[in-house]
Amino acid sequence: MSDKKLILVVDDDPDLVESLSMKLESENFRVAKAYDGMEGWDEIKKERPALIILDVMMPRKDGYTLCNEIKNSEEYKGIVVVLLTAVADAINSTNYTHMGGKTTLADDFVPKPIDLDKLMEIVKDNLQ
Amino acid sequence: MNDGVLTSTDFLPQILVVDDEERIREGCQMVLSELNYKVDTAADGAQGLRMIKMRHYDIILLDLMMPMISGFDVLTKVRDLHPDTVVIVITGYATIEHSIEAMKKGAFDFIPKPFDPEQLRAVVAKAIKYTRALQDIADSRSRLRMVVNCLTDGVMITDDHKRIVLANHAFQHMIGHHGDSLIGHNICKCIADETLSQMIDQALSVPIETSLEITKELILNGADERILSSRCSPFRGRTGVNLGTITVLHDITALKKIDQMKSDFVSMVSHEIRSPMNSLLMQIKIILDGLAGDITDKQHEILERASGKILNLIDLVSELLDLARIESGLITNEKETIAMQELLAEQVTFHRAGAQGKNIEISLETNVDLPSILANRQGMDEVFTNLITNAIKYSPEGSTINVSTGVENGYLNVIIRDTGYGIPSEDLNRIFTRFYRVKDKQTREIHGTGLGLAIVKSIVEAHHGNIKVESEIGRGTAFTVILPLPELGNTDSME
Numbered sequence: 001m002s003d004k005k006l007i008l009v010v011d012d013d014p015d016l017v018e019s020l021s022m023k024l025e026s027e028n029f030r031v032a033k034a035y036d037g038m039e040g041w042d043e044i045k046k047e048r049p050a051l052i053i054l055d056v057m058m059p060r061k062d063g064y065t066l067c068n069e070i071k072n073s074e075e076y077k078g079i080v081v082v083l084l085t086a087v088a089d090a091i092n093s094t095n096y097t098h099m100g101g102k103t104t105l106a107d108d109f110v111p112k113p114i115d116l117d118k119l120m121e122i123v124k125d126n127l128q
Numbered sequence: 129m130n131d132g133v134l135t136s137t138d139f140l141p142q143i144l145v146v147d148d149e150e151r152i153r154e155g156c157q158m159v160l161s162e163l164n165y166k167v168d169t170a171a172d173g174a175q176g177l178r179m180i181k182m183r184h185y186d187i188i189l190l191d192l193m194m195p196m197i198s199g200f201d202v203l204t205k206v207r208d209l210h211p212d213t214v215v216i217v218i219t220g221y222a223t224i225e226h227s228i229e230a231m232k233k234g235a236f237d238f239i240p241k242p243f244d245p246e247q248l249r250a251v252v253a254k255a256i257k258y259t260r261a262l263q264d265i266a267d268s269r270s271r272l273r274m275v276v277n278c279l280t281d282g283v284m285i286t287d288d289h290k291r292i293v294l295a296n297h298a299f300q301h302m303i304g305h306h307g308d309s310l311i312g313h314n315i316c317k318c319i320a321d322e323t324l325s326q327m328i329d330q331a332l333s334v335p336i337e338t339s340l341e342i343t344k345e346l347i348l349n350g351a352d353e354r355i356l357s358s359r360c361s362p363f364r365g366r367t368g369v370n371l372g373t374i375t376v377l378h379d380i381t382a383l384k385k386i387d388q389m390k391s392d393f394v395s396m397v398s399h400e401i402r403s404p405m406n407s408l409l410m411q412i413k414i415i416l417d418g419l420a421g422d423i424t425d426k427q428h429e430i431l432e433r434a435s436g437k438i439l440n441l442i443d444l445v446s447e448l449l450d451l452a453r454i455e456s457g458l459i460t461n462e463k464e465t466i467a468m469q470e471l472l473a474e475q476v477t478f479h480r481a482g483a484q485g486k487n488i489e490i491s492l493e494t495n496v497d498l499p500s501i502l503a504n505r506q507g508m509d510e511v512f513t514n515l516i517t518n519a520i521k522y523s524p525e526g527s528t529i530n531v532s533t534g535v536e537n538g539y540l541n542v543i544i545r546d547t548g549y550g551i552p553s554e555d556l557n558r559i560f561t562r563f564y565r566v567k568d569k570q571t572r573e574i575h576g577t578g579l580g581l582a583i584v585k586s587i588v589e590a591h592h593g594n595i596k597v598e599s600e601i602g603r604g605t606a607f608t609v610i611l612p613l614p615e616l617g618n619t620d621s622m623e
Contacts, residue, residue, distance in 0.1 A: 013403055013404070013406075013407045015407040015410075015411060016403075016406065016407035016410055019407065019410035019411050019413070019414045020410065022414050022419045022420070023413075023414060023417070023419065026417070026419050057399065057403075112402070112406050113402075113405070113406050113409050113438075113439060113442050114406060114409070114410060116410060116413045116414075116417075
């Protein structure tokens with residue numbers, strides 16, 4: 001049991017968190033859940049996850065802020081962060097500036113609507 | 129200057145004769161009254177001055193040699209009191225010196241004594257012509273000033289040294305200026321924002337043979353933020369020399385605020401609709417993957433179709449959002465220099481993978497010295513992605529798509545030509561209409577929102593370009609995107 005890696009899912013939509021969790025558990029991961037950026041930090045401190053799947057638009061603290069806080073923290077910057085973003089579906093060309101020039105320190109991102117199979121690939125690739 | 133109904137031909141000049149010789153006074157009065165002019169007389173300089181102070185005369189016939197107050201003193205006084213009064217001096221003994229001195233002091237002409245009625249009529253006629261011209265200029269100036277001051281748009285004219293020659297009330301109000309006249313001041317000293325000054329520099333540096341209007345948005349942060357659309361053009365004299373610039377400001381603050389509210393609303397609604405659809409898709413996927421228990425093949429098929437519909441709805445919302453953003457004009461606010469051949473090469477490479485699935489070949493024919501254009505990159509990507517995706521969607525297996533470029537009359541042309549199904553001629557002028565989709569036997573199964581081409585057209589038009597389509601059933605379709613190349617004088621976009 002203990003060698004199962006922990007993945008934290010942070011999204012303000014409980015249904016989406018639930019579906020993602022079911023998929024991740026079926027792929028042999030353990031899942032922690034949080035519904036906004038503040039709760040996200042609480043979960044990270046409770047048990048350090050190997051990877052975080054993080055929504056961008058959330059109440060209280062958005063995904064960009066949380067992501068940058070994690071990546072600027074000495075202790076937690078090693079955690080892999082995958083952003084879920086609705087913006088990326090506008091990206092076609094390779095040199096598009098993400099979020100109109102807003103830089104993000106995330107390791108990877110998955111465009112919405114989420115292709116679950118692709119997300120699983122990204123999760124596994126980033127955990128190798 | 130016969131630009132009005134009331135011209136100064138209707139005007140009868142007021143004439144004053146100042147001479148100490150009664151014979152001259154009466155002679156002048158008689159000759160000029162015959163011509164219907166109103167003539168007053170004064171017997172000496174003092175009386176003349178009193179009359180001049182009381183009313184305005186258009187023409188004064190003035191004897192130079194008079195007792196007590198000389199004609200020269202009267203002349204000087206007249207120039208002070210009524211600079212536009214025309215003075216003709218009468219010189220008793222026609223010495224050139226006196227005449228010249230009088231002309232130096234501002235006399236219009238002179239008439240030597242003795243003179244005959246014909247001479248008098250001629251010199252007065254000449255003076256009247258001059259007076260009328262002056263009057264016409266004064267009238268049209270005051271008319272122009274009135275028109276300019278009544279405008280609700282701000283109007284400001286500078287000379288070629290950027291000094292303000294004219295600034296109407298609306299302009300002063302828009303830039304938040306109150307108090308002293310702006311006339312004669314350099315524009316840089318009157319307005320802190322440098323945009324306007326830069327526009328004027330740019331307008332002044334436009335080569336003589338080209339005409340250009342520079343358009344920019346000005347954001348002034350006063351007590352309330354104002355957003356002004358400003359247009360600046362050089363204006364030239366008869367010989368083509370730059371005389372200065374004219375700038376027109378139009379307040380678009382309210383328009384911008386409405387736009388912002390509209391776009392905030394659209395993105396809020398769009399997010400609120402997209403998010404639940406995203407999680408709906410995910411829930412269906414969990415069931416499809418069997419994570420919520422076994423499902424039958426039929427259930428699987430139904431859920432697959434449901435997913436397809438939801439995906440289409442998500443696309444529709446995204447495109448509606450795009451359209452709203454384009455129409456609000458936001459997309460053309462951020463322009464950059466774009467090397468079109470590079471952008472097209474990226475596009476073709478990106479879409480090649482999708483095309484290969486249908487065994488469709490995409491080729492690109494472009495010139496490396498293709499001039500760059502000034503455009504919004506995201507907008508251009510959207511235009512060509514839509515057109516190439518359409519070409520792939522509406523072509524049967526094994527077709528070819530060719531993207532080519534050209535330059536014509538200051539415009540850049542990009543042609544996307546396919547060998548697909550073609551568009552019926554009756555549909556050709558409707559394909560750019562929102563939600564319009566050509567549906568027939570071959571295309572019924574093709575998914576789409578009917579917004580792609582409407583978006584393409586909006587983006588192209590927002591860039592002051594144009595899009596044309598030619599098509600033949602069974603042979604294929606060619607879309608031509610026509611985009612303006614940067615104009616001469618627009619230095620920040622030159623290579």
